[in-house]
Amino acid sequence: MAASFMIAIEATIVSTAMPQIAGQLGDLQYYAWVFSSFLLAQTATTVVFGKLADLYGRRSVLLVGIGIFLVGSILCGFAWSMPALIAFRLIQGLGAGAIQPVSITVIGDLYAAHERGKVQGWLASVWGVSSVIGPLTGGLIIQHVSWAWVFWINVPIGIAAAAGFFFYLRETVSTRERNVDVAGAVLFTIAIAALMVALTEAGADGGRTALVAGIVCVVAAILFLLQERRARDPMIAFSLWTHRAIAATNAVTLFSGMAVIGLTTFLPMYVQAVMGRSPLVAGFMLTAMVLGWPIAATLGARNFVRFGLRPILIVGAALLPVGAVFFVFLSPTMSPLVAGFGSLVMGFGMGFLSTAAIVLIQESVGWDQRGAATASNLFARNLGSTLGATVLGTVLNISLADGQAGSLQQIQQLLHGQGLAAGAVAARAGLATGLHLTFWGVFVIAVVTLALSFLVPRVPFGKRATAD
Numbered sequence: 001m002a003a004s005f006m007i008a009i010e011a012t013i014v015s016t017a018m019p020q021i022a023g024q025l026g027d028l029q030y031y032a033w034v035f036s037s038f039l040l041a042q043t044a045t046t047v048v049f050g051k052l053a054d055l056y057g058r059r060s061v062l063l064v065g066i067g068i069f070l071v072g073s074i075l076c077g078f079a080w081s082m083p084a085l086i087a088f089r090l091i092q093g094l095g096a097g098a099i100q101p102v103s104i105t106v107i108g109d110l111y112a113a114h115e116r117g118k119v120q121g122w123l124a125s126v127w128g129v130s131s132v133i134g135p136l137t138g139g140l141i142i143q144h145v146s147w148a149w150v151f152w153i154n155v156p157i158g159i160a161a162a163a164g165f166f167f168y169l170r171e172t173v174s175t176r177e178r179n180v181d182v183a184g185a186v187l188f189t190i191a192i193a194a195l196m197v198a199l200t201e202a203g204a205d206g207g208r209t210a211l212v213a214g215i216v217c218v219v220a221a222i223l224f225l226l227q228e229r230r231a232r233d234p235m236i237a238f239s240l241w242t243h244r245a246i247a248a249t250n251a252v253t254l255f256s257g258m259a260v261i262g263l264t265t266f267l268p269m270y271v272q273a274v275m276g277r278s279p280l281v282a283g284f285m286l287t288a289m290v291l292g293w294p295i296a297a298t299l300g301a302r303n304f305v306r307f308g309l310r311p312i313l314i315v316g317a318a319l320l321p322v323g324a325v326f327f328v329f330l331s332p333t334m335s336p337l338v339a340g341f342g343s344l345v346m347g348f349g350m351g352f353l354s355t356a357a358i359v360l361i362q363e364s365v366g367w368d369q370r371g372a373a374t375a376s377n378l379f380a381r382n383l384g385s386t387l388g389a390t391v392l393g394t395v396l397n398i399s400l401a402d403g404q405a406g407s408l409q410q411i412q413q414l415l416h417g418q419g420l421a422a423g424a425v426a427a428r429a430g431l432a433t434g435l436h437l438t439f440w441g442v443f444v445i446a447v448v449t450l451a452l453s454f455l456v457p458r459v460p461f462g463k464r465a466t467a468d
Helices: 002-025 032-054 058-077 082-110 113-144 153-169 182-200 205-230 244-275 279-302 309-328 336-363 367-400 408-415 426-451
Strands: none
Touching: 002 032, 002 082, 002 113, 032 058, 032 082, 032 113, 032 153, 032 182, 032 367, 058 113, 058 153, 058 244, 058 367, 082 113, 082 153, 082 336, 082 408, 153 205, 182 205, 244 279, 244 309, 244 336, 244 426, 279 336, 309 336, 309 426, 336 367, 336 426, 367 426
16 A cells, blocks of 8 residues: 555646646646656556566565666656656656556455455555645645655655565565566567557647657567567467456456546546636546545445456446536536536446456466456556547547637636636637537547446456456
8 A cells, every 4th residue: 555655646746746846947848748758657567567576476576666666756856857857757657667566466466355355445545545635745845845855755655665565575486497578578668658659749740759659669569479479488478368358357447547537637627717616626526536436446345245246347337427427418507516426426437347357357367477467457547548648639639629719829828717818708618619529538438438348257256267
């Protein structure tokens, strides 16, 4: 929980402090890359560290991941420019790529199936707590001390987590000769990183960066496939992805990640710019989702034995389109509580779905594949987040580019709270139309998630069974 908290609070606390950090460091054109670099490194290395945890044990990989994350955190506090901060955030992301999947894998090792869901509910609660205290902590740090402490606050938490793993995590690791597929790991990381860059930069600078990144992704992916066919111990066991339970569950997870990122990205914009509410109110609308997530995770975990993993996953998937309906019919004159209730319902859906998905996948494999299987699920969610942000962002950009929403300058003034500026009415109406299209996109993606959930097979609960 301490290791997960370090990752969770970093997301909310940095988001709160970044406007002030960017104001001091300058180079605002690189603002988004402070977040993208972290996500890029984390997504690209999640599967790699999951495989390494199966080869060398969980404790070694966790300690290395925590060490990398803390080094990146310390360097971020000393950043002298935005490019330097982006580079150091990349290091942080590498550490997070080890910490998040392997921490969840450890839960699968330590606890029996009927206990594991409850413990994963505790882990989910960490994200709920961080969503509440993260923005407050970030605001206090910015107001009273140097922004560097936004990153340095991780050091004592990380040291405590590392000490706990070092002294108390006991495991038996096979002494057989290990063949680490270094070439496969490097090629996979390059392919995923290039894909993330292509998705992130789509539409920018005429698409040149995205095109180059796409070509690099294709070439690296082809070389990776050739490498995995000849490697003695491949980094990614493709046989793992041929299991119906794992393939179907990861597909559900990917689309659920797309739906949730659409909500978290565009709902605050609608609440502030279209409904005319404060950033604090917009934040509380998302807090409802993050608080509903751990509550549902705990409730679902307590009923795994009674109802089974597949039914709880389907219930979670069904709640996603139910919650998304509230945003489809949201209007500027409605109470923000409508949006908050929709967020809460989707949070409940993700709580049921994500916890059941992790346990289902872990129950489908043995110890020697559990790390890779767990990492594959988190990889699917992270990739879904990137795809969702890109696809839904493109929908919004196309809507705003048709000219009916007023000029981009008027929309920018509206987003800055200058609601009385000339053209604000047209800008607000145009922005509302574009955001409603993205909410329709979230709804469609949620429906697809529900449809895919019926493809997930039943997996016996409480004993290992390789589902096929």
